[in-house]
Every structure is written in C-alpha cells, then in structure tokens.
Amino acid sequence: MGANISSKSPPFDGNEDVTFDHFEILRAIGKGSFGKVCVVQKTDTKKMYAMKYMNKRKCVERNEVRNVFKELQIMQGLEHPFLVNLWYSFQDEEDMFMVVDLLLGGDLRYHLQQNVRFREGTVKLFICELVLALDYLQSRHIIHRDIKPDNILLDEHGHVHITDFNIATMLTKESHVTTIAGTKPYMAPEMFNSTKPTGYSFAVDWWSLGVTAYELLRTRVRPLPAPQNVPCGDGLTSSLYLLLQLLELNPEKRFSQLKDIQAFPYLSDVNWDAVLHKRIMPEFIPMKGILNCDPTFELEEMILESKPLHKKKKRLSKKEKDPSKSNSSQASHLQKHLEMLQRDFIVFNREKVRPHHDSIQETMTKSGGTRREDNQNNTL
Structure with missing residues (x-):
C-alpha cells in the first residue's frame, strides 16, 4: 500500500x-x-x-x-x-x-486457528497480565464487554494487550448497565437475566476471561460446557480450578477483583510488580518476519x-x-x-497530555496491593 x-x-x-x-x-x-x-x-x-x-x-x-x-x-x-x-x-x-x-504478534484467535497449543505456563502469564488490565479498567469504571481471543493482541515479545473498546461502557453509581452486548459464547449468564433489573457489573469481563483462558488451554470449540462439567485432568488441575472461580454462575461469588486472583494458591508465587513491568519473559513468542x-x-x-x-x-x-x-x-x-x-x-493527541501524568505509577496506585518483594523470581 x-x-x-x-x-x-x-x-x-x-x-x-x-x-x-x-x-x-x-x-x-x-x-x-x-x-x-x-x-x-x-x-x-x-x-x-x-x-x-x-x-x-x-x-x-x-x-x-x-x-x-x-x-x-x-x-x-x-x-x-x-x-x-x-x-x-x-x-x-x-x-x-x-x-x-x-x-x-497477531491476536489469539489467529494463533488458535494456526493450531498453536498454548502451554499452561503461557496461559498463566496471559491470565496475570489480563487481570491487571481488567483491574485497571475497573478502577476507571469501564466494562469492556467483549473479552475474547479475537480482542487480545500479542506484542513482538508475547505480552497480551486488550483491544476494541467499541462496545465498552462506563459504570457509574447513578446508572445500571442492562444492555445485552458482546459475543455470545463469552457473555456472562447474568447479562441474559431479564428478571434482575439491577443489571450487571464488572464481573462479566472476568467471566469472559475464564471462557477465553479455558479455550486457550483446551483449544476446545466454543461454546464452553457448564463449569461443573469442566474436566480436571491432563496436568491442568490447578489452572482449571482457577477457571472455575472465574466461571462461577453467581457474579457475587465470582472472582472479579485482583485481590481474589492474588490470593488464589495457583498464583501465590507470582511477582505482580514484575508482571506489570513486563519483566517476565513469555514462553510463547510470535514468529518474527512473517505476517x-x-x-x-x-x-x-x-x-x-x-x-x-x-x-x-x-x-x-x-x-x-x-x-x-x-x-x-x-x-x-x-x-x-x-x-x-x-x-x-x-480530536486527541496523547503527546500533548502525557507529560501531565505518569500512567504506570497511577496504575500501581489504583491497583492496590500489586507490589511484591523484588527478591521473588521473575518467572511464573
């Protein structure tokens, strides 16, 4: 072109x-x-x-x-x-x-279509990076509403980035979100609950994360089976137990905050500060020199x-x-x-507004409790 x-x-x-x-x-x-x-x-x-x-x-x-x-x-x-x-x-x-x-690096849907089998350690880092992003969005009162492999891009080093805010919405204390929006196989059950006029909240994005992570681990064709039918085998027991917490039908009990994830035994050894600053090297690195x-x-x-x-x-x-x-x-x-x-x-120009704030420092402040001791290994 x-x-x-x-x-x-x-x-x-x-x-x-x-x-x-x-x-x-x-x-x-x-x-x-x-x-x-x-x-x-x-x-x-x-x-x-x-x-x-x-x-x-x-x-x-x-x-x-x-x-x-x-x-x-x-x-x-x-x-x-x-x-x-x-x-x-x-x-x-x-x-x-x-x-x-x-x-x-391409989106995760592309790599799934290329028959890439993501190892558990790769998906574990994806989950850690994505929950930091969701926690940040939550601190800004944003519900993405379309978390799925198609909307998760990889950079050249293999780190994930959420894209496409076309149907995202802002949640305020004065308003309730009730509009059905998203991609059906990844949409939380409460989005379809017509008997609950109070609507839904940030937990819908964490459900979508659970579906996405399951798909990456299992390369299973959507839609996802009911959580109680998710098999816990093939050496993936720990990660699937985490997914069950993300796929809790009741949004009040579902893992939908960073502190929930950090307290889970499967991720207790994670150096979250190293994750935030991309000091942990991904296991899967997209091919260079190809489209x-x-x-x-x-x-x-x-x-x-x-x-x-x-x-x-x-x-x-x-x-x-x-x-x-x-x-x-x-x-x-x-x-x-x-x-x-x-x-x-x-009209927007980030170069004109960027000097007025340090976004990374703000991220760490907003996402309370993300800092861990630096003597932890920069691995997952």
Missing part, C-alpha cells in the same frame, strides 16, 4: 494538530464491521502505529457514530501496559481515524476497495478542485448528520 504514497509530507509543527498527512501508509492488516486497520509510520518520529479508519458515511448509515464517539471518549482516558492505547484521533472529509499501539494476520486484508484493500486509503490524498485534492461533485449525490438528511459528526468529533 505504501508504494504509492508520496514521501513529500509536510514538516510537522508540534503545536499543530496531527492529521492523515503526517503518516505514511504501509499496509493493511485487518478489518471490522465498519472499520479497517493498516500499519502506518509517523513521518517526523518514524514511529510505527496501527491506524484504524472508519468511513463516515457508513457509520452514519449504520447508526454507529455514537459507538465510535464513546470508544474515543473511553480510550483517551486510558493508558496501560496491557491495553492497546490510543495515541491520536483525527478526521478528514471521508473518514475518522484512530492511531493506536502497533502490535504485530501474523490474514494476508487477504492487503489484497482486498488494493483490489476490491473502491476508495483505497493510499489514494486518499489524490482523491481529496480532486474533490477540492471540483466541489460540485462532492455533495451532489448526498441526501439532505445524510449531509446534516455528516456535518454534525464533523462538528462533534473528538
């Missing part, structure tokens, strides 16, 4: 807003229901990122604008070692853009996409020269919604 991009990008002024012009598009690596993802390089710093871009017209037509705005609002307030963090958000006439951490995703994304972008991203600059430049064509086919109500989207879009 990057072959047709001009290298003559404008020089970047640190005081101006980041835009599409400040990135070089390298290749497509994924797509969602209404957005696509490509690898980009920021021209001034040469740093690599993933750029998610969403067509405005499609978002309006599918009534997805509110979800995009909510995702932006949530992500701009988050930063954690085991999340896919937002760096920039901006827009142009056609698309909305979110620039996030680039993780080239850890479906290569057809690149072909689709180049061959099937009617408005490919790498031709955007030329396309928009042509529109500016001939503005009569740009709006002639748009219905008035669609144009009105597009104008509202243009006005209300949330």
Whole structure:
C-alpha cells in the first residue's frame, strides 16, 4: 500500500494538530464491521502505529457514530501496559481515524486457528497480565464487554494487550448497565437475566476471561460446557480450578477483583510488580518476519476497495478542485448528520497530555496491593 504514497509530507509543527498527512501508509492488516486497520509510520518520529479508519458515511448509515464517539471518549482516558492505547484521533472529509499501539504478534484467535497449543505456563502469564488490565479498567469504571481471543493482541515479545473498546461502557453509581452486548459464547449468564433489573457489573469481563483462558488451554470449540462439567485432568488441575472461580454462575461469588486472583494458591508465587513491568519473559513468542494476520486484508484493500486509503490524498485534492461533485449525490438528511459528526468529533493527541501524568505509577496506585518483594523470581 505504501508504494504509492508520496514521501513529500509536510514538516510537522508540534503545536499543530496531527492529521492523515503526517503518516505514511504501509499496509493493511485487518478489518471490522465498519472499520479497517493498516500499519502506518509517523513521518517526523518514524514511529510505527496501527491506524484504524472508519468511513463516515457508513457509520452514519449504520447508526454507529455514537459507538465510535464513546470508544474515543473511553480510550483517551486510558493508558496501560496491557491495553492497546490510543495515541491520536483525527478526521478528514471521508473518514475518522484512530492511531493506536502497533502490535504485530497477531491476536489469539489467529494463533488458535494456526493450531498453536498454548502451554499452561503461557496461559498463566496471559491470565496475570489480563487481570491487571481488567483491574485497571475497573478502577476507571469501564466494562469492556467483549473479552475474547479475537480482542487480545500479542506484542513482538508475547505480552497480551486488550483491544476494541467499541462496545465498552462506563459504570457509574447513578446508572445500571442492562444492555445485552458482546459475543455470545463469552457473555456472562447474568447479562441474559431479564428478571434482575439491577443489571450487571464488572464481573462479566472476568467471566469472559475464564471462557477465553479455558479455550486457550483446551483449544476446545466454543461454546464452553457448564463449569461443573469442566474436566480436571491432563496436568491442568490447578489452572482449571482457577477457571472455575472465574466461571462461577453467581457474579457475587465470582472472582472479579485482583485481590481474589492474588490470593488464589495457583498464583501465590507470582511477582505482580514484575508482571506489570513486563519483566517476565513469555514462553510463547510470535514468529518474527512473517505476517501474523490474514494476508487477504492487503489484497482486498488494493483490489476490491473502491476508495483505497493510499489514494486518499489524490482523491481529496480532486474533490477540492471540483466541489460540485462532492455533495451532489448526498441526501439532505445524510449531509446534516455528516456535518454534525464533523462538528462533534473528538480530536486527541496523547503527546500533548502525557507529560501531565505518569500512567504506570497511577496504575500501581489504583491497583492496590500489586507490589511484591523484588527478591521473588521473575518467572511464573
């Protein structure tokens, strides 16, 4: 994709807003229901990122604008070692853009489809890293609502990162969450409980973590069997007992806090400070030098996409020269919604807000009790 991009990008002024012009598009690596993802390089710093871009017209037509705005609002307030963090958000006439951490290790669904058999020690570290992320989200009053292998990405060293906050929601004391949202095989039973008007809480994410961990250990086709039918054999007894605590039907009794996990005997020897700072080397490291995703994304972008991203600059430049064509086919109500989207879009630049806080220190403060003695081994 990057072959047709001009290298003559404008020089970047640190005081101006980041835009599409400040990135070089390298290749497509994924797509969602209404957005696509490509690898980009920021021209001034040469740093690599993933750029998610969403067509405005499609978002309006599918009534997805509110979800995009909510995702932006949530992500701009988050930063954690085991999340896919937002760096920039901006827009142009056609698309909305979110620039996030680039993780080239592939998602866990991809590796399952490649018949990878994760060892128990690997899944144990995954669980530790993910519970730190969930504990952080809980401290920020965020329910992710879609924890599953597809939404867990690996970095080049094998550490996990939660992505896709498209259906995440914020829980406050004044409101209750009752909307059914997520991916069915990973959704907690209380989400389907119509007789309990008080709704559900953070425990739904910990149930999803349990289902995900079971799938990684067993490579068992979803949906998961009832917890009482989970076999405890093949040397996995300890880890499966932990999963039973995450798969407790009663959310009041379910493990859904970091302290619950830390107190469990299976994880009593974990150096949580070392986990947080990625000092524990994962057993599974993604293959380097290969594309850890479906290569057809690149072909689709180049061959099937009617408005490919790498031709955007030329396309928009042509529109500016001939503005009569740009709006002639748009219905008035669609144009009105597009104008509202243009006005209300949330522009974000983490580089401008980051100096005001130390996110890692804040993480450790929020996640009380995570620090252990440094004389513990940096292993699991």
